[in-house]
Amino acid sequence: MHDGSGRIAVQNLTKQFGAVTAVQNLSFTVEPGSVTGFLGPNGAGKTTTLRMVLGLVTPTAGLATINGRPHNQLGNPARVVGAVLENEGFHPKRTARNHLRVYAAAIGVPDQRVEEVLGLVGLTPAADRKAGGFSLGMRQRLALATALLGDPQVLVLDEPANGLDPEGIAWLRTFLRSFAQQGRTVLVSSHLLSEVEQTIDQVVIVSAGMTRYYGPLEQLRNSQRSRVLVQPADANGLVKALQEAGLNEVEPTPDGRVAVAGASVQQIGDLAAKAGIAVYGMQEDKADLEKLFFQLTSPQYGAAAMPYGQQPPPQQPGWGTPPQGYPPQPNPYQSPPQGYPQQGYQQPQQPQQPGQHQSWGGQQ
């Protein structure tokens, strides 16, 4: 049987569709208690990887496990992992409730669970409508409801925000965060960093089937050093003064300002005052994650776009172990496998609030 750890492990995964290499030697692990973003541009191999994790696609090489086991050895897999996949199918003539009842039977959970998940995703009012008539967002909710039927420990979601309205996205965000806070595992793919930035703690960035970055999002953010834009009375004077003080990443900008990296606003202010140069304004230019993501995933940047002290080339043996300082986080939320609460996410705060229900059930 599986080890109940809630860990997803992808080891040297490769998938070839004929001549197309969809995924190439991909390795990463997803730890419980956190939301991991799986990011990459269109065609990067995200869907293929997730489907290999779920046993739907057979890898050409490598291994993907959940709880230490491949999907087909999990026993009753829907109790361990729930999945929301792209263009997942519903029989168009089957009602949402009947769809869920079919799979509740397969998993072996009581029919009562169907009503619970319908309420959870706000589909109760539409439960007896045929899935063929559902909007994109409603289908996503039905897919999520199906994934939650078995009250799984691990959730895998492929672009779940597609088709959701802003309210739905906000709900999903809260839901995934609280799901992870119970010590469960969430792996969520997206091709937009901004879409999941507020949701995720960990990030795996892939492009062209290869890992570009894998680690905490915070580390990625910090790796991009921010700079300060200074508007001085005398730009040349300030550059000289700062350079004399030992700051060498100083350069004038075309609009007459001075861009300084590697120094705080206070340091610059002090140095300017000492040099007797008036400063009219200072502005911190924060790391732009989206730009970073774009660099990481643009093929032309390739490995060159790794100014963060990571050891990039994914082909290297040993990439399977996390790059530099991947935190083996002691996880306060992680509950021991045996004591895994079946009704775990029923109690917690946000997603269950009636008000949220209201908004989610709004569409008929």
Added chain:
Amino acid sequence: MGNLIKAEMRKVLTTKSWWALMIPAVLFAFLFALGWGAITNDLNDYLGSSDARQLAGALGVQLGELPVGLLSLAHGVNIGTMFPVIFGVFALAGEYSKKTITTTFLTAPNRVSALTAKMITYIGWGAVYGVVIVAGASLATLLTVDSRGLPSAGQWLAVLGAGVLATILATLFGIGVGAVWNSVVGATVTLTIWMLVVENVLVFVSFGWWGVRWLGGVLPNGTLNGIVGAIGAEAFGAAGVSVPGELDKDFQWLLQYTAGAPGAFSWWAAALIFLAWTMLFFAGGWAANQRRDIT
């Protein structure tokens, strides 16, 4: 396994294809049996010709009292079995076309158990089809065939048993073809045309032009029909039993044809050969599904 079978039952019962196919199955079985029943009485009257007299003498039956009701039963059941074949096609190929196969595989311990549950469920459904189809054909036979031409209770039970066996195998055959080809429309259209037209033309033409009599005894539709049809053919001494005295081979074929089983060797040979066809497609479909990428 019980859970998965329950899920498969719910899948069937929450869509309408099971009754949308069962109604025409019974209806066609009834109408074909009705039509054949109406003309078989004349057949009994016709059986005064030399060949028939010779045959009747050999079998020790009285002229004009052959159980011609078996013919109408067989033709009714034969047309009815088309529908469980199509029903079987929907079982797996339908899941692929609607993409529900993803969730089906995600909620089953592994693909073997998912497919096994499906197989068991559809064996049950195949049997239900068999019972209602035989019932439809029987009703029509009772309505049309004179009492002197009705089969005995034992023969009738044999038709029921053979009919249920035929529809179970027909359902599995449909699943297999659907699983290999993976297209509901393609498999349904091709199977319908093959079973209703192509194979009949092949069997008829090869008999007429080249004198090949056995072809219907080995092809899928012929063997499927032969399971029930051969019971009638055997009752007339045209299959399975060796008739003392020379029964003209071509006349024998024609009798088999009339019974709906041209070329059939015997009901059990037909069943075995059709089982082989079913296994061929079912095993092929099964193997393909173990490996197929669901993308």
